[in-house]
Amino acid sequence: xxxxxxxxxxxxxxxxxxxxxxxxxxxxxxVFGTVxxxxxxxxxxxxxxxxxxxxFSAETDSRGxxxxxxxxxxxxxxxxxxxxxxxxxANINVPAEKNEVRAEAVLEAIHKEITVxxxxxxxxxxxxxxxxxxxxxxxxxxxGIFEDVSRALQVIPGVASSGDFTNGLIVRxxxxxxxxYMLDWIQVPGLSHFGSQNSxxxxxxxxxxxxxxxxxxYSGGFPAYFGDKLSSVTRIGLREGNRSRFSGxxxxxxxxxxxxxxxxxxxxxxxxxxxxxxxxxxxxxxDMTLGLTVIPDFTDAQVKIVYNLSSRLQLSxxxxxxxxxxxxxxxxxxxxxxxxxNIGDHQYVAGATLKSLLGKGGVAYFTLSxxxxxxxxxxxxxxxxxxxxRSEDKETSVRLDLEYFLLPKLQFMSGFxxxxxxxxHHVYYRGGYIVIDRMGFRFTxxxxxxxxxxxxxxxxxxxxxxxxxxxxxxxxxxGDYFGLIDDFTLSPRLGLSYAFxxxxxIHLSYGVYFQSPETFWIGSHPDNIHLPSxxxxxxxxxxxxxxxxxxxxxxxxxxxxxxxxxxDSANPYLTLANxxxxxxxxxxGSKLVGVGSGYARGFEISVEKSLAGKFSWFIDYSYAVxxxxxxxxxxxxxxxxxxxxLNAVASYRLSATFEVSVKWRYTGGQPYTPFDLTLSELKNDxxxxxxxxxxxxxxxxxxxxxxxxKKFVFxxxxxxxxLDVQNLYNRKNVYFTFWEDKTQKTVYYLPLIPLVGLQxxx
Numbered sequence: 001x002x003x004x005x006x007x008x009x010x011x012x013x014x015x016x017x018x019x020x021x022x023x024x025x026x027x028x029x030x031v032f033g034t035v036x037x038x039x040x041x042x043x044x045x046x047x048x049x050x051x052x053x054x055x056f057s058a059e060t061d062s063r064g065x066x067x068x069x070x071x072x073x074x075x076x077x078x079x080x081x082x083x084x085x086x087x088x089x090a091n092i093n094v095p096a097e098k099n100e101v102r103a104e105a106v107l108e109a110i111h112k113e114i115t116v117x118x119x120x121x122x123x124x125x126x127x128x129x130x131x132x133x134x135x136x137x138x139x140x141x142x143x144g145i146f147e148d149v150s151r152a153l154q155v156i157p158g159v160a161s162s163g164d165f166t167n168g169l170i171v172r173x174x175x176x177x178x179x180x181y182m183l184d185w186i187q188v189p190g191l192s193h194f195g196s197q198n199s200x201x202x203x204x205x206x207x208x209x210x211x212x213x214x215x216x217x218y219s220g221g222f223p224a225y226f227g228d229k230l231s232s233v234t235r236i237g238l239r240e241g242n243r244s245r246f247s248g249x250x251x252x253x254x255x256x257x258x259x260x261x262x263x264x265x266x267x268x269x270x271x272x273x274x275x276x277x278x279x280x281x282x283x284x285x286x287d288m289t290l291g292l293t294v295i296p297d298f299t300d301a302q303v304k305i306v307y308n309l310s311s312r313l314q315l316s317x318x319x320x321x322x323x324x325x326x327x328x329x330x331x332x333x334x335x336x337x338x339x340x341x342n343i344g345d346h347q348y349v350a351g352a353t354l355k356s357l358l359g360k361g362g363v364a365y366f367t368l369s370x371x372x373x374x375x376x377x378x379x380x381x382x383x384x385x386x387x388x389x390r391s392e393d394k395e396t397s398v399r400l401d402l403e404y405f406l407l408p409k410l411q412f413m414s415g416f417x418x419x420x421x422x423x424x425h426h427v428y429y430r431g432g433y434i435v436i437d438r439m440g441f442r443f444t445x446x447x448x449x450x451x452x453x454x455x456x457x458x459x460x461x462x463x464x465x466x467x468x469x470x471x472x473x474x475x476x477x478x479g480d481y482f483g484l485i486d487d488f489t490l491s492p493r494l495g496l497s498y499a500f501x502x503x504x505x506i507h508l509s510y511g512v513y514f515q516s517p518e519t520f521w522i523g524s525h526p527d528n529i530h531l532p533s534x535x536x537x538x539x540x541x542x543x544x545x546x547x548x549x550x551x552x553x554x555x556x557x558x559x560x561x562x563x564x565x566x567x568d569s570a571n572p573y574l575t576l577a578n579x580x581x582x583x584x585x586x587x588x589g590s591k592l593v594g595v596g597s598g599y600a601r602g603f604e605i606s607v608e609k610s611l612a613g614k615f616s617w618f619i620d621y622s623y624a625v626x627x628x629x630x631x632x633x634x635x636x637x638x639x640x641x642x643x644x645x646l647n648a649v650a651s652y653r654l655s656a657t658f659e660v661s662v663k664w665r666y667t668g669g670q671p672y673t674p675f676d677l678t679l680s681e682l683k684n685d686x687x688x689x690x691x692x693x694x695x696x697x698x699x700x701x702x703x704x705x706x707x708x709x710k711k712f713v714f715x716x717x718x719x720x721x722x723l724d725v726q727n728l729y730n731r732k733n734v735y736f737t738f739w740e741d742k743t744q745k746t747v748y749y750l751p752l753i754p755l756v757g758l759q760x761x762x
Contacts, residue, residue, distance in 0.1 A: 029101055031078075033066060033078075033103040034064045035047045035105045035107060037106070038107060047081065053076075090103055091244050130220040134152065141709070143661050150205055153215070157620040157621075160645055166203055166582070173560070173602075174560075175577055175640070176196065178229055185353045188320070192205055193298045193322060194343055202345075206320075208300075217234050224462045225401070225476075228456070242264065244268065246264075254755045256298075260275045295326070299323050303319045312357040316355070320350075338383075339379075340379070341377075342377070343583075345376060350370050351368060358402075362404030363403045363404070371393075391424070392423065400416060411465070416457070417458045431446070441568075441586070446588055451523075472496070473495065473496050477492055478491040489514040495507065504543070513535070515536075516533055527591050534594075537560070539560075540556060552610075553605070554604075562597055564594040565628070567630040568631070569590060569592065569631060573631075573634070576596070578628065598626070598628035598629055599627060602625060604620065606620035614653040622645040624645075626641035638694070640670075645668070646664075649663045662706050664705075668701075669697030670697065672737070684739070686738045701733045703729075719760050720758070720760075721757070734746055
C-alpha cells in the first residue's frame with residue numbers, strides 16, 4: 001500500500017504557520033530558581049534542569065541557580081536530575097501578566113529517609129555499559145519516526161532498522177526477537193500494530209509518544225535486573241497526569257485522530273492520564289491504493305493512574321490495549337485468481353505496581369501484570385489457501401523487586417518473578433517451496449494445533465560499590481527456569497567504571513545472557529520440547545569524554561557471541577537468528593535443533609552537542625561484522641550484517657515557537673542471495689543459488705528526513721502545526737528482488753512521504 005499526501009497541502013499549511021505568529025505578540029517571561037539538598041539545605045551544583053515539554057535544559061551553577069529566558073505563557077513541568085538523588089518534577093504556570101516566575105526545588109539523597117511522591121523514581125546507581133537515554137521531548141521532535149517510539153530508537157549507535165515497513169530493531173546484529181520492552185515496571189511483548197511473526201516489531205507503533213516521559217535503552221551489557229533476552233532492553237517511563245488541573249490535547253495526522261486527557265485524582269493525592277487513537281485509512285479513495293483493495297483498521301488506548309496511599313506507599317496502575325486488522329485483495333484480477341492477505345492482531349496489557357519505602361535506605365516494588373498478544377496472518381491465491389498462522393500468548397506475572405543500602409555506599413538490588421504462560425498456535429501450510437523477501441525455504445505440508453502451559457521463574461541479586469573514589473563496580477547473578485523445556489540457567493554480570501580524569505571515564509562489562517525459545521517454535525514440532533535456551537555472551541569496553549560543557553564523545557568496542565540458536569533440520573542453511581525482520585511469516589514449523597552459533601563484533605562512536613541556546617546535534621557511526629552458522633556448519637554473513645550505520649540529527653530553534661529538525665541515515669547494503677538463473681527461467685519463479693547464500697549486497701540505504709514544528713499560543717489553548725517529510729530527496733532504496741515474467745524485478749522501500757499534523761492543547 002502506498003499512501004499519497006499532496007505536497008501542495010503541506011506547503012500551504014506550513015506557509016500559513018509561518019505567515020502569522022500569535023505567540024510573537026505574547027509577552028514572554030523568565031523562569032528561574034534554586035535547587036537545594038533537602039536535609040542540609042545546601043545549594044546543589046550540577047543539577048540538570050529540563051523545562052518540559054519545550055526541550056530546554058540547563059545545569060545549576062555553584063550556588064544551585066538556574067534560569068530560562070524567553071518562555072511563552074503556559075503550563076510546564078520542571079524535571080530536576082542529579083546522580084545520587086531522586087529525580088523530582090515540579091509543575092509551574094507562566095502567566096501572561098508576569099515577567100518572571102520563580103521555582104524552588106529540594107532534592108532528596110537516595111540513602112536518606114524520603115517521602116513517596118508521584119514524581120520520584122528511585123534506583124541505585126548501576127555501572128552498566130551501552131546505556132543511552134532519551135527524553136520524551138527528544139522522541140517527539142525526531143523527524144521521520146511517524147509517531148513511533150521504536151523508530152525513534154533507531155538513531156542510537158549500533159541500532160539498525162529492519163526496513164521502512166516494520167519498526168523492528170536490529171541491535172548489534174541481533175534479531176528483533178531478542179529485544180526486551182518494559183513500560184514502567186511491566187514487561188510487554190511489543191509496542192506495534194500489525195506485528196511480525198515471533199518479533200517485537202511491527203508496522204506502526206501503538207504507544208502515544210505524548211505519554212512518554214523518558215526512555216532508558218541498553219544495547220548490550222545490561223545488568224542482572226533484566227533477563228530472558230539476548231540483545232537489548234528498552235524501559236519506557238510513562239509520565240504522570242497533571243496533578244493541578246484538567247488538561248489534554250487532540251492530534252490529527254496521517255495515522256488518525258488521537259486524544260490525551262489528564263487531571264488530578266482525589267485532591268491531588270494522585271493523577272490520571274488517558275490516550276485514545278483511531279485511524280481513518282478506510283476513507284482513502286480507491287484510486288490511491290495502486291490496484292489493491294486495502295482496508296486497514298486499528299485502534300489503541302493507554303491509561304496510567306497514580307495514587308499516594310500514604311507518605312511512604314504509592315500505587316500505580318497501567319493499562320494498554322490495541323487492536324488491528326488489514327485486508328489486502330487484488331482488485332484488477334478475477335475472483336478465482338486474486339491474491340488475498342488477511343492480518344489481524346490484538347494486544348492487551350494490565351498491571352499494577354505498589355511502591356513502598358523501607359526504613360531509611362530502601363524501596364520495594366511489588367508488580368502484578370497480565371499480557372495477552374495475538375498474531376494472525378493468512379495468504380491465499382487463485383482461490384486456494386496457501387498458509388495460515390494464528391498465535392496467542394498469555395502471561396500472568398508476579399514480581400518483587402528490592403533496592404536498599406546495607407551500608408551508605410553499598411547498594412543492593414534483588415528480586416524474583418513468577419510467570420504463568422499459556423500459548424495456543426495454529427499453522428496450516430500447503431507445503432513446498434516458498435520465497436520470503438531475500439531467501440527461499442522449503443517446508444513440508446503442515447496442519448498443526450498446539451496448546452502449551454508452563455511456568456517461568458527468575459531471581460537476581462546485584463550489588464554496586466565504589467571500590468575507590470574513581471573506581472565503581474557492579475556485580476550480579478541471575479537465574480531463570482523455563483518449565484516447558486525444563487531448563488535452568490545462571491547468568492553472571494559484571495560492570496566496572498573508572499574516572500581517570502575529571503571529565504573522562506572508561507567502562508568495561510561482561511555478561512552471559514539467556515533467552516527462552518519462543519512458544520511457537522516449541523509447539524511446531526514434538527521434538528522441539530528439547531530445545532535449550534538461547535545463549536549470548538557480551539564483552540563491552542568503552543571510553544566517554546566530556547569535551548566541553550555541552551559536548552561529549554563516546555566510543556565502545558564490543559564482542560557478542562551466540563550459542564544454542566535454533567536451526568532448521570529441514571533447511572540446513574536456515575538459522576532462526578536471521579528471522580523476525582519481515583511482516584510476512586518466515587517459519588512454518590519444522591524440527592529445530594539448538595546447535596546454531598555466531599557472533600557480532602564491532603565498534604561505535606558518537607558525538608553529541610546537547611541543547612544550549614537554540615542549536616543541538618548528534619552524530620554516531622557504527623561498524624559491525626555479523627555472522628551465523630546453521631546446521632550445515634558454514635559460517636555466513638547474517639541477514640542483518642549491514643556493516644556500516646551512520647546517523648546525523650540536528651535541531652535548530654528559530655524562535656520560542658518554531659523549530660526545524662533534520663535527520664540523515666545511512667546503512668550499508670543488506671546481504672542477499674543471487675538467483676539460480678537456469679532454474680528461475682525454467683520455472684518462471686524466484687529460485688536461489690544455495691551455494692552463494694548472502695554473498696551479494698544490495699545498494700546502500702540512505703534517506704533524509706525533515707520536520708518543521710510551529711506552535712501558536714492563545715489565552716486558554718494552543719495549536720501546534722507540523723510537517724514531517726520522510727525521504728526528502730526520494731531515494732529509491734531496495735527492499736528485495738524477485739523473479740516474474742522471465743525477468744528479475746525489484747521492490748523498493750517507501751518514497752518521499754509528507755506527513756502533516758495538527759495538535760490542539762487545552
